[in-house]
Amino acid sequence: MKSIAVLCSGGDSPGMNCAIRSVVRTAIAEGLDAYGIQRGYAGLLEGNVKKMDVSSVGNILQHGGTILQTSRCPEFLNADIRKEAAHILKRKGIDALVVIGGNGSFNGAYELHKEHGIPVVGIPGTIDNDIEGTDYTIGFDTAVQTAIEAVDKIRDTAHSHERTFIVEVMGRKSPDIALYVGLCSGAENIIFPTKDETVNVDAIADDIKRGIKRGKHSSIIIAAEGEVEGMSHRVKEELNTKHGIDSKVCILGHIQRGGNPTANDRFIASQMGYHAVKAIIAGQPASATVQRKGQIFATDLKECLGKKFDVDPEMMEIVKTLSI
Ligand code: F6P
Numbered sequence: 001m002k003s004i005a006v007l008c009s010g011g012d013s014p015g016m017n018c019a020i021r022s023v024v025r026t027a028i029a030e031g032l033d034a035y036g037i038q039r040g041y042a043g044l045l046e047g048n049v050k051k052m053d054v055s056s057v058g059n060i061l062q063h064g065g066t067i068l069q070t071s072r073c074p075e076f077l078n079a080d081i082r083k084e085a086a087h088i089l090k091r092k093g094i095d096a097l098v099v100i101g102g103n104g105s106f107n108g109a110y111e112l113h114k115e116h117g118i119p120v121v122g123i124p125g126t127i128d129n130d131i132e133g134t135d136y137t138i139g140f141d142t143a144v145q146t147a148i149e150a151v152d153k154i155r156d157t158a159h160s161h162e163r164t165f166i167v168e169v170m171g172r173k174s175p176d177i178a179l180y181v182g183l184c185s186g187a188e189n190i191i192f193p194t195k196d197e198t199v200n201v202d203a204i205a206d207d208i209k210r211g212i213k214r215g216k217h218s219s220i221i222i223a224a225e226g227e228v229e230g231m232s233h234r235v236k237e238e239l240n241t242k243h244g245i246d247s248k249v250c251i252l253g254h255i256q257r258g259g260n261p262t263a264n265d266r267f268i269a270s271q272m273g274y275h276a277v278k279a280i281i282a283g284q285p286a287s288a289t290v291q292r293k294g295q296i297f298a299t300d301l302k303e304c305l306g307k308k309f310d311v312d313p314e315m316m317e318i319v320k321t322l323s324i
Pocket residue numbers: 010011012126127128170171172173225257
């Protein structure tokens with residue numbers, strides 16, 4: 001083992017730069033050559049690989065985004081394309097690959113390992129916090145913090161105008177951002193992502209009206225963006241027209257993916273980058289760094305190939321109890 005390359009794949013997330021810095025510096029400290037692959041798997045296929053040194057990752061840990069950039073690369077689902085990627089890695093003299101991304105990116109890494117024997121490590125990097133096998137994915141805390149700050153501002157105007165706001169957060173197939181933002185911003189209700197277009201707007205309206213009766217001046221509904229585009233607008237229309245509730249929609253969108261990572265994201269990303277390199281040096285053939293019960297370590301990548309979708313019923317119970 002002489003050299004390690006690192007890439008980011010899928011949607012970017014705040015803290016990816018901390019992980020890159022940690023991988024590069026740990027590798028160099030261990031006497032390995034470190035390479036950065038620009039633009040994810042797509043960049044790998046273009047041979048967009050550069051040698052990194054200690055200073056090429058200086059002054060980056062506080063910034064959002066990723067200095068290596070990222071991409072979604074559906075072509076990587078194709079075995080012939082992965083064969084090409086394996087050849088490129090070999091030609092460039094790269095012995096192992098660290099992939100920072102979500103579960104789709106992990107699956108690509110796993111296939112690359114299975115088919116071509118290249119040691120790989122996945123570092124969970126996605127704002128969605130939805131990778132199986134780890135309690136945490138890098139970027140989630142920052143995204144939630146960004147959304148909460150936005151909802152706090154929306155509360156000001158909602159209160160002044162006695163309105164209901166449906167605030168749409170990210171997480172097309174993942175409930176965690178909506179759940180955490182809902183609980184932390186005192187939302188009256190949370191709408192989770194679903195393929196099903198039906199949301200019980202009557203029940204939401206009943207909650208809002210009960211709140212108004214007991215003197216509330218505003219209501220916040222947090223809606224995960226979901227797979228059905230325009231859901232928030234449909235809920236708003238129904239609240240306005242059928243229930244006479246003055247409602248607005250605010251879609252937070254990609255601001256949740258940017259910004260300086262929180263302390264928690266820096267703390268976890270720095271540890272995960274370190275453990276990723278240590279796993280490769282220890283000879284773990286295909287692993288992922290995870291956080292479980294507060295501990296960060298590398299485990300078998302196979303445990304982390306799935307996507308989580310858990311809504312803790314107790315959390316929902318707390319959201320409902322606290323918003324009476
Ligand atoms: O990276 C995760 C995520 O931000 C999801 O929350 C969201 O549904 C999706 O990516 C948006 O992807 P894109 O930026 O490619 O539209």
